[in-house]
Amino acid sequence: xxxDAGGLTSRAEDxxxxxxxxxxxxxxxxxxxxxxxxxxxxxxxxxxxxxxxELDRRIKDAxxxxxxxxxxxxxxxxxxxxxxxEGFSPETWVVTHxxxxxxxxxxxxxxxxxxxxxxxxxxxxxxxxDLPLLVNQWSNVVRWEMRTRLFLRTSEFLWQEGHTAHxxxxxxxxxxxxxLRDAYLDTIExxxxxxxxxxxKTDRERxxxxxxxxxxxxxxxxxxxxxxxxxxxxxxxxxxxxxIQYADESGARSYVHQTSxxxxxxxxxxxxxxxxxxxxxxxxxxxxxSQVVVMVVRADEHTDRASAAIADELRSAGLxxxxxxxxxASFGRxxxxxxxxxxxxxxEIGPRDLAEDRAVVVRRFDRSKQSVGLSSLLAxxxxxxxxxxxxxxxxxxxxxxxHTTSVETLEEAVEAAAEGFAVLPASEVGExxxxxxxxYGITVRCLQRADGSLPGVDEGDLSAVVGKSY
Amino acid sequence: xxxDAGGLTSRAEDxxxxxxxxxxxxxxxxxxxxxxxxxxxxxxxxxxxxxxxELDRRIKDAxxxxxxxxxxxxxxxxxxxxxxxEGFSPETWVVTHxxxxxxxxxxxxxxxxxxxxxxxxxxxxxxxxDLPLLVNQWSNVVRWEMRTRLFLRTSEFLWQEGHTAHxxxxxxxxxxxxxLRDAYLDTIExxxxxxxxxxxKTDRERxxxxxxxxxxxxxxxxxxxxxxxxxxxxxxxxxxxxxIQYADESGARSYVHQTSxxxxxxxxxxxxxxxxxxxxxxxxxxxxxSQVVVMVVRADEHTDRASAAIADELRSAGLxxxxxxxxxASFGRxxxxxxxxxxxxxxEIGPRDLAEDRAVVVRRFDRSKQSVGLSSLLAxxxxxxxxxxxxxxxxxxxxxxxHTTSVETLEEAVEAAAEGFAVLPASEVGExxxxxxxxYGITVRCLQRADGSLPGVDEGDLSAVVGKSY
Numbered sequence: 047x048x049x050d051a052g053g054l055t056s057r058a059e060d061x062x063x064x065x066x067x068x069x070x071x072x073x074x075x076x077x078x079x080x081x082x083x084x085x086x087x088x089x090x091x092x093x094x095x096x097x098x099x100e101l102d103r104r105i106k107d108a109x110x111x112x113x114x115x116x117x118x119x120x121x122x123x124x125x126x127x128x129x130x131x132e133g134f135s136p137e138t139w140v141v142t143h144x145x146x147x148x149x150x151x152x153x154x155x156x157x158x159x160x161x162x163x164x165x166x167x168x169x170x171x172x173x174x175x176d177l178p179l180l181v182n183q184w185s186n187v188v189r190w191e192m193r194t195r196l197f198l199r200t201s202e203f204l205w206q207e208g209h210t211a212h213x214x215x216x217x218x219x220x221x222x223x224x225x226l227r228d229a230y231l232d233t234i235e236x237x238x239x240x241x242x243x244x245x246x247k248t249d250r251e252r253x254x255x256x257x258x259x260x261x262x263x264x265x266x267x268x269x270x271x272x273x274x275x276x277x278x279x280x281x282x283x284x285x286x287x288x289x290i291q292y293a294d295e296s297g298a299r300s301y302v303h304q305t306s307x308x309x310x311x312x313x314x315x316x317x318x319x320x321x322x323x324x325x326x327x328x329x330x331x332x333x334x335x336s337q338v339v340v341m342v343v344r345a346d347e348h349t350d351r352a353s354a355a356i357a358d359e360l361r362s363a364g365l366x367x368x369x370x371x372x373x374x375a376s377f378g379r380x381x382x383x384x385x386x387x388x389x390x391x392x393x394e395i396g397p398r399d400l401a402e403d404r405a406v407v408v409r410r411f412d413r414s415k416q417s418v419g420l421s422s423l424l425a426x427x428x429x430x431x432x433x434x435x436x437x438x439x440x441x442x443x444x445x446x447x448x449h450t451t452s453v454e455t456l457e458e459a460v461e462a463a464a465e466g467f468a469v470l471p472a473s474e475v476g477e478x479x480x481x482x483x484x485x486y487g488i489t490v491r492c493l494q495r496a497d498g499s500l501p502g503v504d505e506g507d508l509s510a511v512v513g514k515s516y
Numbered sequence: 517x518x519x520d521a522g523g524l525t526s527r528a529e530d531x532x533x534x535x536x537x538x539x540x541x542x543x544x545x546x547x548x549x550x551x552x553x554x555x556x557x558x559x560x561x562x563x564x565x566x567x568x569x570e571l572d573r574r575i576k577d578a579x580x581x582x583x584x585x586x587x588x589x590x591x592x593x594x595x596x597x598x599x600x601x602e603g604f605s606p607e608t609w610v611v612t613h614x615x616x617x618x619x620x621x622x623x624x625x626x627x628x629x630x631x632x633x634x635x636x637x638x639x640x641x642x643x644x645x646d647l648p649l650l651v652n653q654w655s656n657v658v659r660w661e662m663r664t665r666l667f668l669r670t671s672e673f674l675w676q677e678g679h680t681a682h683x684x685x686x687x688x689x690x691x692x693x694x695x696l697r698d699a700y701l702d703t704i705e706x707x708x709x710x711x712x713x714x715x716x717k718t719d720r721e722r723x724x725x726x727x728x729x730x731x732x733x734x735x736x737x738x739x740x741x742x743x744x745x746x747x748x749x750x751x752x753x754x755x756x757x758x759x760i761q762y763a764d765e766s767g768a769r770s771y772v773h774q775t776s777x778x779x780x781x782x783x784x785x786x787x788x789x790x791x792x793x794x795x796x797x798x799x800x801x802x803x804x805x806s807q808v809v810v811m812v813v814r815a816d817e818h819t820d821r822a823s824a825a826i827a828d829e830l831r832s833a834g835l836x837x838x839x840x841x842x843x844x845a846s847f848g849r850x851x852x853x854x855x856x857x858x859x860x861x862x863x864e865i866g867p868r869d870l871a872e873d874r875a876v877v878v879r880r881f882d883r884s885k886q887s888v889g890l891s892s893l894l895a896x897x898x899x900x901x902x903x904x905x906x907x908x909x910x911x912x913x914x915x916x917x918x919h920t921t922s923v924e925t926l927e928e929a930v931e932a933a934a935e936g937f938a939v940l941p942a943s944e945v946g947e948x949x950x951x952x953x954x955x956y957g958i959t960v961r962c963l964q965r966a967d968g969s970l971p972g973v974d975e976g977d978l979s980a981v982v983g984k985s986y
Contacts, residue, residue, distance in 0.1 A: 079586070117658065140614070
């Protein structure tokens, strides 16, 4: 495929442009023909598949089962929960024709599925024995967006959305927090290697129709915040709107307490903006479609056999390995391409190295090169992958710490948020403070305990993490 | 969840009604609120996830990579390939409004993605080095349907659609056949355990825009055919419509040769209709979300510990196991529910059996019960699963053979197709013959060699498999 032979804009020079160039240069995604839509190319989708696998396993470990609800929702459903319709109605795409004729009732292409899911929950839930009901779906959703950016904000995106119903408010709270911590936070920290603030959203920032929203927030390479996953307590709002009641052991009927929670392809945008450098993407090994690329410098029978043997050895050890023997293209061009794509380790197999039973191992994260004897290649590659995972997290954490300032007043917060995050007592903000911050393009990203742990719901003594956001 | 306590309609009495009752009774799916749409419930979706995994692995083994193309397609795209638009235009759902306003150009919700994929192939393919380009996507698609039936024909369904481009027609033919055989046929036979006819479609039955369509066809329990997977050679039709050309080594430009291929949630309908019996679904072990259910007859500490130990032992051996300790419901009711869901093996743990270190193993396929010593439980379960897999295929094959008749003339074919399939020389059918058959609601399902192997493209001496179809 045709590629730009030139370098990338540097992050320091123009971060948004650098981002676009990485997305294009690493062949991750491009704009679709319809306003704001996105084509996810194999390299980007390979990352998404690995991320999906990690999230899916954790969601199942939390007891939820996957299901699928329809793309099309009757327009009237959206109006049943008042806050929800106010939040989503202006964002919808509407189908008015089918089979060559106008529809009797227009249908909305799902922007999120609370309404249609809860229509069915009302049928499926009768007794306390049907609870908790824990359902997740992987799907596409669409929203009308004025300004779009690949992965970060697109008209159509891919995500998972979980929907649950519980007998008590406490169980719903516990489950919303469990998903936040065990599915989202754990994936984002231990798989994506992104240091994450977790906490409650303010009323102003919570999901339309929720009573509480919990969120994971990461700091991007330009100091701005990106919301990486949210978990909502819906209280009994949808239960009342859709009449979802259960009978307890005595036969008395009550409305269920619910949660919903989602994470999307936006995570890939976060991955790029946290770990990328001026040479392109840098992938944590757990999310690299190819963790190692074996590059043949010049093709001949001996080299081909050697690279196949090396690839086999690494694959047997459980690694994802690709051989690049496209020697019709220049070696430098190919190396730049793999660097842009963020493959953690390159192994360069040249005839001279091979004659000495050696190969060159290049680590993507610091671009260091090392000549390695073939007998210790597997150990070196493993060590390079472990180091990549550790260093990516450490660098991101150091960056976040250098751009997060503890302050005491709103004025100081506004100043600090020009460079990154400010952390201040939540009592200094309040609704009026949020208005003031909004005037500077700053929002409260989350409320947390001083030690960064998840706050209790009614806890008074919280810190607000504030910053500009995507 | 509320369940009908009564039995199912028998297959012999009313097959379509039996099908609907199995889909509902096994909690696999139900109708969505918008015309023809479907909710896939966790049990049905669990089957789909396993089937997806099997297909996905085989598709990747054939060299294709997953990607994602947009749901929304500009209406004008559909018109670029003449046969394609004639085939799909009457079936589309059209979005005319977004963000509260009319769109400048209406967009079609994808009925299939040839047009939008090939719009991008034209950008990505420049040189022979970009070929072959092998892409697959898992997605939802929508089509306007007059009469819908869960899984078999729904307005929205889930599927995978593969799209490829090759330098030569031979390579395209080979790849279309490779997917048909290595991905579809192998999954349908060895995983779904459905005996399958494979072959070419006639011109009348081929995909809108293709030059050749290859198909897998199964016989359902009522003798009708269900198309289970199709692989199309598109020739250069889309390449010309979307201007997809590559430069060969000399720099001369040519249009690519293409394929597309798909399999959908319809496969689940086939699974039900081939293997189900009067007690519900019977699942091949490879597609059972739970292969074994350990049923606690009466809960007490000793029984709970024993069932946990049994489940652990089976899980360690790699089996998917669920414990049913919902003893508030009657044992008989629970047994019927697992039977309907088609779980291949039930282990019933009663206090008296347990006192003798025994349990009862029930095979779903023949409903046989056997008391088994706990020390040989794993071996017995494994053997029951293997037997299930073998018997389901053997029974389906015997049924198909009993309902397939070799005939010499169209008249005989019409008579035989009242009960199942007729096989006759393709030369006896022809276009006029297809018209005649159509008058009886009969179609040519595929053209194949006498020995059932895949025919060569230009081979004259073919048999036609004809029958009524879903």
